[in-house]
Amino acid sequence: MSTISSAIIKDHRELKQYYDEVVNNPSNHDHQQRYGNQFTWELARHSVAEELVVYPALEKYLGDRGKQLADEDRQEHHQVKEMLKVFQSMSSSDPSYISKIKEIWTSLDEHIKEEEERDLPALEQALQAAHGESNAMASSFRRTKAFVPSRSHPIAGEKPPFETVMGLLTAPIDHVADLFRKFPDQTITPNPSTK
Numbered sequence: 001m002s003t004i005s006s007a008i009i010k011d012h013r014e015l016k017q018y019y020d021e022v023v024n025n026p027s028n029h030d031h032q033q034r035y036g037n038q039f040t041w042e043l044a045r046h047s048v049a050e051e052l053v054v055y056p057a058l059e060k061y062l063g064d065r066g067k068q069l070a071d072e073d074r075q076e077h078h079q080v081k082e083m084l085k086v087f088q089s090m091s092s093s094d095p096s097y098i099s100k101i102k103e104i105w106t107s108l109d110e111h112i113k114e115e116e117e118r119d120l121p122a123l124e125q126a127l128q129a130a131h132g133e134s135n136a137m138a139s140s141f142r143r144t145k146a147f148v149p150s151r152s153h154p155i156a157g158e159k160p161p162f163e164t165v166m167g168l169l170t171a172p173i174d175h176v177a178d179l180f181r182k183f184p185d186q187t188i189t190p191n192p193s194t195k
Contacts, residue, residue: 003134032092048148061126
């Protein structure tokens with residue numbers, strides 16, 4: 001069993017690992033492309049899952065303060081999604097490939113710190129009173145990632161029901177296109193049900 005915080009923090013560490021693989025291998029374009037695709041795949045799914053599972057929980061369990069935190073997080077997500085939409089269409093041979101992922105990471109790193117130091121501790125404290133809700137939310141978060149888009153679609157918005165409807169429409173297209181993208185582990189496509 002894991003908590004929602006541990007599930008999110010695990011994703012954050014994986015994103016950092018994929019980012020490092022891209023920026024620390026400037027002469028290996030194939031390696032960069034594979035890890036850039038992995039970074040995009042994980043970040044797109046992570047963002048939507050947070051918007052569908054975590055941010056509504058912030059609002060539910062933390063009231064007005066939770067709504068304020070969720071609204072701030074959604075705005076930050078939108079900015080990152082706009083940058084990711086550009087990055088996901090780039091080739092690793094593009095001279096601005098590294099600078100674009102660094103731009104994304106600069107915004108994302110600040111967002112991650114806020115989530116881990118402010119949002120998640122407050123949410124976990126509220127969930128303790130709900131007896132086991134954090135474990136159930138972690139399971140829901142992982143399941144949600146299997147059904148959401150694997151590419152950035154900032155036009156979908158960051159708040160249900162828009163994100164939900166757009167996700168149901170775009171996820172199958174993204175997942176089929178993933179069959180033709182290269183990923184680090186040499187498989188045809190990552191398996192969302194195991195992440």
